[in-house]
Amino acid sequence: MTIAEVSKKLNISADTLRYYERIGLIPAVPRNKSGIRNYDDNSIGWINFIKCMKKAGLTIEVLIEYVSLYQQGDSTKETRKSLLIEQRKELLDRIEELKETLEYLNKKIEKYDEITVNEKKLK
Numbered sequence: 001m002t003i004a005e006v007s008k009k010l011n012i013s014a015d016t017l018r019y020y021e022r023i024g025l026i027p028a029v030p031r032n033k034s035g036i037r038n039y040d041d042n043s044i045g046w047i048n049f050i051k052c053m054k055k056a057g058l059t060i061e062v063l064i065e066y067v068s069l070y071q072q073g074d075s076t077k078e079t080r081k082s083l084l085i086e087q088r089k090e091l092l093d094r095i096e097e098l099k100e101t102l103e104y105l106n107k108k109i110e111k112y113d114e115i116t117v118n119e120k121k122l123k
Contacts, residue, residue, distance in 0.1 A: 026046045029043045062083065
């Protein structure tokens with residue numbers, strides 16, 4: 001697939017794809033005879049992985065470290081796993097904070113609902 005096709009399919013800009021490749025987040029993308037990027041399933045898999053991990057809150061630096069470790073081979077499996085476990089813990093902490101924030105907002109909204117009901121009763 002061309003960069004334009006991947007960009008459209010995965011909803012990610014061509015500039016971002018080039019940037020990810022340049023900084024090592026995506027292993028080198030195969031190219032056709034004319035030197036044009038020809039994204040294969042492996043490249044698409046890496047892009048999807050990066051998008052997912054970014055949604056989870058991983059920084060570019062952590063992602064670069066992960067990809068670098070991956071490229072070093074099986075000897076880094078435990079390090080990679082530890083990195084992902086730590087990121088999962090941070091994500092769970094963020095989810096807990098968001099739940100608390102949601103609970104607070106719900107209580108504030110309930111207060112406004114109570115005020116509205118009481119105002120209608122007074123009329």
